[in-house]
Amino acid sequence: MRSGPLASTRVAVDLVVLTVRDDAFQILLVERANDPFKGRWALPGGFLQEGEDLLETADRELREETGLTGVDLWQVKAYGHPDRDPRGHIVTISFLAVAPRLPSPNAGTDAANAIWQPVMNLSSGQSKASPPSETVGLSPGPKSHDAVSSVMLELAFDHYTIAADAIEYARGKLEQTNIATAFCPPEFTIGDLRHVYELVWGYTLDERNFSRKVLKTENFLEETGGYRGGQPGRPAKLYRKGCATKLRPAMLRIAEEQGHAA
Amino acid sequence: MRSGPLASTRVAVDLVVLTVRDDAFQILLVERANDPFKGRWALPGGFLQEGEDLLETADRELREETGLTGVDLWQVKAYGHPDRDPRGHIVTISFLAVAPRLPSPNAGTDAANAIWQPVMNLSSGQSKASPPSETVGLSPGPKSHDAVSSVMLELAFDHYTIAADAIEYARGKLEQTNIATAFCPPEFTIGDLRHVYELVWGYTLDERNFSRKVLKTENFLEETGGYRGGQPGRPAKLYRKGCATKLRPAMLRIAEEQGHAA
DNA sequence: ATAATAGTGTCTTTTAGACACTATAGA
């Protein structure tokens, strides 16, 4: 049955921390302090420790490397290719962390350098010949803002793949769950929520149809009774997330790929 | 950043092998040959070996323990609770394997005893006080056939949870992908395909609406040109799976739970 | 014939998509 274990295998956790900041869909990256890939940008993460469950490791690493606590976490996928890390055979489990706009990434103790980057600035290490490197952010729809301003970032290890998978996971969850509310502060307007969808999916949605969809779903949103003024225009009602976590039928997004069933 | 690795952690793979057999939705179980849980039913699986990727381990274990090859595999989830295995901290990655009706489970070399069991015979080890043990199979709709005939099986380790998660994963994938075709032989009728949905979801579907749904979706099914006769009644057209793997919009099933967004 | 299974058509209800309009604030 079970063959002999391989003692040299180690287990790690990597975090894909996403937020909406500066009118863009962004990911948290840390600069690697040690070899391999010293100085390169990478996902925050670290090794499983004695007596820890995977989720505890994810929570601890998030706190240690970024100072964030109480963030919603979703397990996404495991990666175990023997050559994915030059230090040896390291199996890593990726977690998606979604947080509302945050004070500053440098609050962390461990990672001297942590930055938020628009996901569309990520580049697959596969610098093929001619065309501009494929990017995660480009896939859905036309890019909105300052465009190709920043430099493309090539991540360490297979972190581009891990990030791309988690981002696609998040985009899919937006269709079927209330995960978008995790990008918002506790109280938010329907416009805030729609803005999350628009930035994550990369195209604009009809505000009337969006409102109808999220308001018609029972217990999806809950009125706080408050309003947000201060800007020109009619004040918007404030909501908090309701107890219903699923959106059925789904909020449909524009299909693009014809992926594998997995 | 990355703290010291924990050398005593080991990585394994567990397989949830599902099929449709004897007019029932069934799972493949093996009897454990060694301690811990010697003699108890468990999921097939084993440890990651030198130089193996996770999918390779899953493929190898499936072959070694059941003799199956060329089966479709989907990675489902990782489990890493420190107490989940008495031998130490073992992180396991579960894979869903779906196969059409197969010759016999005992073709394997390694597992002396392997059996197919209806998923509704699985019992959570949590033998709570009063009500009959919760079962995976019961959740969706009324049970169809010989009912409570067999004994409930309590699986080793946390394998009940792993199986339940993978079964729910499969049920969900049926809504959105062509995974149901993996339960069928290369050529099948629409009735065969509908039968898979009915057994996996646990309730009957309207045959007219089902046909319309799967036929209307472009490239989901492909006519072979052949027919299947032999039974009384009009011969049914034979199909093979098409190149489209996704069903959009989804084939909706009756919602039941109000689960967490994860 | 009769029974059994395969396949098509139609009606109704629900939902999505497109879009015009009213409401309430700041400047």
Next chain:
DNA sequence: TCTATAGTGTCTAAAAGACACTATTAT
């Protein structure tokens, strides 16, 4: 007032649910 944002209503098209009917075989 003008402009910007929030929110409602309406029409149309697409899809789902329910169900009656025709088609083709074995016996």
